[in-house]
Amino acid sequence: MITRDDKRDFLRMRVEAPIDITLLDQSDSHTVTGVCHDLSATGLSFDAPIEVTEGSEVLVVVGKGGPLPPLEARVKIVRSEQLESGQWSLGGQIIEMR
Numbered sequence: 667m668i669t670r671d672d673k674r675d676f677l678r679m680r681v682e683a684p685i686d687i688t689l690l691d692q693s694d695s696h697t698v699t700g701v702c703h704d705l706s707a708t709g710l711s712f713d714a715p716i717e718v719t720e721g722s723e724v725l726v727v728v729g730k731g732g733p734l735p736p737l738e739a740r741v742k743i744v745r746s747e748q749l750e751s752g753q754w755s756l757g758g759q760i761i762e763m764r
Contacts (some may be wrong), residue, residue, distance in 0.1 A: 678704040685712050688725040704729045713753045738764035
C-alpha cells in the first residue's frame, strides 16, 4: 500500500501494465516486453526478462494496445536487481516524455 509515509516527491500509482523496453545504449538495441508495476511523475518500476545495468538508458512504452494512448518515455535505470524467478526488477527515472 502506498502512503504519504513513502517520502517521495510524487506518489506512485500502481498500474500492472505491459511495458516494451528498448535498450538505447547498445549497438544491437532490441525490444523486450515486461510488466510495469508502478508509475509516478518522475519514475517507474518494472520487471524485465533481461538485465539492464544501472545508468543505462532505455525507451519504454507503457500500456500499448490499451484503451488510452500509451506512455512513451526515455528512462535512466537507477535500480537493477535480479529476482528469484530470473527476471530483473528495475527502477527508472523519467528523463524525457515522448
